[in-house]
Amino acid sequence: MSYTSIQPIPQRHWWRMRVGPDEKIWITVAYAWCLVMLVWMVGWYFVGNQNQAGEAFRVTVDGFVDKMDQMIEQHQLTDASGELMAEGDSEIPVVQVPVGGDIFLAARQFEWPVIPVLELGKEYTFHLSSADVNHGFSLLPINVNLQLMPGYDYVLRFTPNKTGIYRFVCNEYCGLGHHLMAGKLYVIDTANNIVLDGKGGITGGGA
């Protein structure tokens, strides 16, 4: 038995050496937990309410951006005086598609070009992509994070469960203006009169 981990093993039959009770207990308990994690992960896919595997399609960047522009053209909101609603210096359009509709969002250096408006508790199909380089879609404050890539349409169905103002932040380095990318999203509840106030906030609900 007189050797260490940096010396050759003199015994010829170390393969047959007894495995101590400590290791047997630990391997059993540890692997049992590993299997719990495996079963839980697969189970959550079928039973759980949050799964980002989704679907994805190869698209062309131009084709995708066209779809986004069409969506903006058709569904950009207007305010009480009939003006198109937009926010920020770069006039980012506020867009509300019909309940259950498709929302196209192509992040680009260095902005989120759409401010979507969603109804509470309704399912929307998001098409997430990029118009140039990799971007990180980080939806705050709920902290949902996805990778956006040019040429890929990442399709996920979102069902918001709380009204309020949400934020997008880019959390994949996308160039020297990466830290400028803060976007916005509203979740309203028309039935309970929690709606846009036209000044960048919502009435009735919290900020």
Add this chain to the structure above:
Amino acid sequence: MTTATLRNPQDFITCPDTGQNINKPVIALAKAHIFTAVVYLLAGGALGLLVALTRWPAIHLLPSELFYIALTGHGAAVLLFWCHIFEVGVAYYFCTSPINARLATPKIAWFSFWLMVVGSAMGTVMVLLGQATVMFSAYPPLKAHPLFYLGVILFAVGALIPMFIILATLIKAKNERTYEGSMPLATFGTLIYAIIAIFTWVMGAVIFIPTLLWSMGLISNIDPQMYRLVFWALAHSTQQVNICMHITIWYSLAAILFGARPLNEKVSRMAFVLYLFALQLGSVHHLLSDPGSSFTWRTFNTSYAGYLAVLGSLIHGLTVPGGIELAQRRRGLNNGLFEWLRKAPWGNPVFSGFFMSVVFFGFLGGITGVTMSNQQINMIIHNTAYVPGHFHGTVATGTTLAFMAFSFWFVPFITRTKLAAPKLANMSVWLFGMGMSVFAVFFMAAGHLGAPRRHWDITFADAALKFDFSATVHMLTTVAEIGAAIGGVGALFFIISILGTFMGKKVADGVSVVPQLAEPAGVVAARLHGGTEPHIKGLEVPGSLVLCMLLLTFLVVYYFAQFKYMATIWGIH
């Protein structure tokens, strides 16, 4: 250490302190590699400090472009150059000395060393010139200067060649029968390290050669998803290579300090074999919140084909401290659960750094890594500050701390010079270990609240739509960066001590620079117990088992806490 038959004694020097035989070319190669690696730790550490002082909200030191340059350089210098150059130097030692072997083809080893030096220098210079501000990951379509990619390719080739030298050395040693019995665990770990590294660096060529051609305009398009798939097969794997080597170092330090051997050779080697087959699948952890792959494919890969590699790590988590515990108990430190640990040489940075590395790697890097590699949980941490928090738990407090501890033994051993500034050396592991764990924990906490990684200004002062994170996030970031700065001081103390040792004078014959290797635990036990080794009944290492159960309890609670939070957010399908 006994050296029954040494073939070709003229090619070896015998260490007067430890009795180990070292192949002469290995001494020079190890010195060159470790010196270069430490220089990269200095450069990368300095850049890291600049990054920390910029993300520290009250200081916000660098302007944005310099920040992104510093961050790119920090990642490349420490993740790639420091770790991997260091490892090659150490691997040459592990594949020769313990089995009295001569290194195969030292000339090619020097050639690959210079390839690594030239490649890493080229990459670093292009980053510092602002020609490659694309982050260490360099995802296309972001484009860097072709010389940046060329530098990485040269480095990868330079890191690949030594792996074949290691294999050749082991085959030659086997043929020349330089040792009897089976190769030591340290050498076996190095063999697994080499095989995994071959896969890793080949992936580097597969992804960076087309990217180089693309940056020169010879290829029109690099598919961004394909790039991320192959890039992470390289980059995640480089960290798995680190893990293989630092676990090999753990086992070796337990042997050097305590005369330890694994509780059971078969179990520890099987744990390495699990790495060989399953560890690389973990590359997919980076793609869990990407478009373009199916649930089944993600599940198979992210779980390492059913958590086989996690099982491997959990086994090492018991058998490394278990080996120490058993050796200490046989020395007579047999009271209660933890006398063996309490009376360990905590004042010796070789031990304190090593043991902190084991604990932090498990509790900070391991628990969080397993949790975030769950497919669904990944979505609530992907690309947040959580990610760098996690990998500072693995690469800084795990790998780097283990390398620091090992250096305090290994550098005096190969240079025959007394360790310079021993007090700084002693403080360095505590400052680095504690500082970096604070960084890891608090940056992960900020990430849980959504703070993004790789970000110059989370107050969005110049953004079109105004937004700011809560005061809590800024507070957590501040504490994290204070930890990073303290860790930086620790790293600096380490660098001063090691570079000072390299510059120091060789001691005269007869003066000791490293302690004798500890006697094998079995020998000690036999002496204490009158000639025969006692047969321990019941649990052999109850203390280590308790520590492991504690780790598992944390993991279980933390894992389900993530799901508890996730169940409260939007439906996402």
